[in-house]
Every structure is written in C-alpha cells, then in structure tokens.
Amino acid sequence: MAINSLRSWLRLLNEEGELAVINKAVSTKFELAGYTQLYDGEKPVFFPKVEGYDVCAVSGIASTRDHFAKALGCEKDETIDRFLDAMEHPLPNKKVDSNEAPVHENVINEDIDLLKMFPIPLHQEKDSGPYITAALAIVRDPETGKQNVSIHRLQVSGKHRLGALLLPRHTFNAFKKMEEQGKPLEIAIVIGVDPVLMLASQAIAPLGQDELEIAGALKKEPIPVVKCKTVDIDVPAYAEIVLEGHILPNIRESEGPFGEFPAYYGPESDKEVIDIHCVTHRNNPIYQTCLAGSDENLLLGAIPREASLLKSLRNTSAGVRKVHLTKGGKSRFHLVVSMKKRNEGEAKNVILASFAGHYDVKKVIVVDEEIDIFDLEQVDWCVATRFQAKRDLVVVNDALGSKLDPSSEDGVSSKIGLDCTIPLNAKPMDYEVTRIPGIKEYQKYDSVTDTLPETLSETYLSID
C-alpha cells in the first residue's frame, strides 16, 4: 500500500497500534519535545490536545529503520538500494488543481501570527525560542526553473517572520542569485508530510534535481502537487500546512542558539530572514515537529547519505558491500564499510573515498565482507584483532568537516580511517575464526528444561 500523506501513514500505524497517543493537554514549552524523546526509536507520538491551541501535533513519525522500510514498502536491507534506484530514476510530479488539493481548504492572507495559529514547540533548554523543524522548504531556481527541496531549522522571530539557517547548498545558491539583483526569493514552507517525502528531501542530489521527483520514484507514483496561492512554487497537495513567503535580500538577523543533531547547540549569529504573507492548511490540520538529535532526525540524515556513499565507494572498489553510519557517530561522522578486498591496499582507497564522499565523515572503519556492520560488537572485535595502527591507520589533518562538531576548528577537522581487513597474504590459520562444529543444530534441540528433575536434584543438590 502506498503512503500518500501524513494521514495515511498515521492511519496505518494507528490500525497496528503503533502510535503513542498522549491523552492530556501538553505544553509546547519542552513537554511536547519531552514526550518525543521518551518514545524516540519506538513510536510516533500523537498529541490530540496542546495547551492554548485547537490544532493537534505529531512528532517522531518515523524513528527506526523499520519505519522507513515500512513507509517505502520494502525490507529493511533493501532501503539503501531502493533509495539509490529512486535517485537515478526520478518521477516527475503530477499537477492538480487547487480545488483538488486538501492543503488549499483554508487560505489565510491577513493577520498572520504563526505562534498563535500553530503549536510550534520550544524544544531544548537553551534554544532561542520556538522552532519549525520538520518543514520542507521549497524554492525555484530563478535561472533553471527547477525546484529544490530541503529542511532547515526555522526560528520564529516575529508574527510572520522566520530566521533560517541556510547552509551553502542548493537553497542558498538560488537565494544568492536573486539577492545579487537585490530581489527576494520566493519560498514555500511545507509542514505535515509522510516519511517518504521527508527522506527524499535529504537526498544528496545534484543541483537542479527536484527532490519531490525522487519521492515520486520511491513511491512508484508521481507526487500530486498544487501551485501555491501567491508564489510560483508547486507543493505537495496532501500536505497539512504551507507557509508562503520570501527570503528577504540584504537582511540578516539574530538566529540561534538551537540544539542541533550532535546534541550540542548551534550558535547564535545573524542569518537569512523569511517573511510569510500567506498560509494555507487542511481542515483540522496536524502540526508536525521533529526533535533535533532524535533517532528520526539522525535516520533522515543517515539513509540518504548511506545511499550516496555506497554509490561512490562502489565506484572506487567494486568489492564494497554495505555501509553504516552509526547512531553513536550521530549518523554523520562515523562510517563502517564492509568489502571483499581483492587487492592489497584497496581498503585504504575506500577510506580516502569515504572522506571525499561526504565532508561530514570523520572516522571510517573498513572490515571484511562477512562482518555484520550493524553489529558494533563485531566491528569492535575487528578493530581489536585485525588492526595495527602502524600499517592500517590513515590520518588526514585539516580537511573540511562539520561545523556542528564542536571539537573542529570552525569545521576544519582531522579524519581517521582504520583498515581492519585481513591481509591477503595472511596464513590461513592466523585468522581462522573459532567455531564449534554442529552449533546450529544444537540450538534446534528442545530437550532442555530450566530446572533439574527432582530425582537428580535430590541426588546432587540436596546436601552441601
């Protein structure tokens, strides 16, 4: 069954008893975020009542790899290949009329006060204020006419004013083209979509690729889109809420601090400003939020990055099997790769390609293909028994890393790679893994009880 909207996704989970429904009025100040953290990695949290609002809220709509696989309608170990395939075969959107688009059921052009309209949460202790965190920001490139979709942290700075962190990527690129002419850039901020749209928006796609078309390919069905009421942007017709506005030229205002995905605060500084002049929403809209640093946030980063890294590493070495961005590495910094090494030194090339594959990658561990890279105890065993720093360690100093890694010097970072593959010229018995013959058959035997039969316990255990 294809997931067509946030509502169809929530309906599916509701039917399976897989929602955490908070049956009391919750505050947007920390409480909503608190419940999100409590159920992170387990269940989406539905808040039917939020203090001071008529609008309900939902958070953590997909916070396990199983959730994303379910939303894609595939097995968990097929997710990365499905994502790669969708990136290579994007499906154009399907335009629908405004009267067929639920997100146009209500149109508000005046007296916009975002904090009064929607339960926008204050998430972390030292956040500068309430933030919109789970919104797809859609802009159209002024030269190519192609749309771009991304997610940015959006500080509510005024009644209809947002402060945005725009990293130097596609949205920023489109904005700079307009700002250089002293003009604003139109933007649509889309709140309340299903996990497939969220995931597709995080694709490491080339400039000019509309990420909604990747979502269409993932669903094997074009995404129905409707033209916004006041800006020339196509938005998902089944979204809950759309904010229409402009990124203002030559204006920067204070934004931050904001608790970010590595579990530290991104600092306060002057950032781009968005003015919202029109809001559209469904009847009884559902407000969606995502807690930074939650498993949901981390997996939204991990899955698309793993897909892109797998592709580029396979270009370096055809023997590369699987990649895993670990949760402890905040799904960005620490990568584990399994491979079938055919030439000595090949694992080191894979390490170098990993650093080049994404600037966030800070540590790479390469293991042989039979290792389960999602079992970090096995990976640790490889580091313990197959790695010698003298010959297997790669260090690259002063490369670009993540600015959100507080140990970096404004993003300039050292990188390490550990080649834990067995040397090809090792003697067979050197790395022969111990094994008890027939162990698999033993596990099938059911002739096992929890206690000794009485006759035996009397014989052996009745006296000290």
Ligand code: MN
């Ligand atoms: Mn893009």
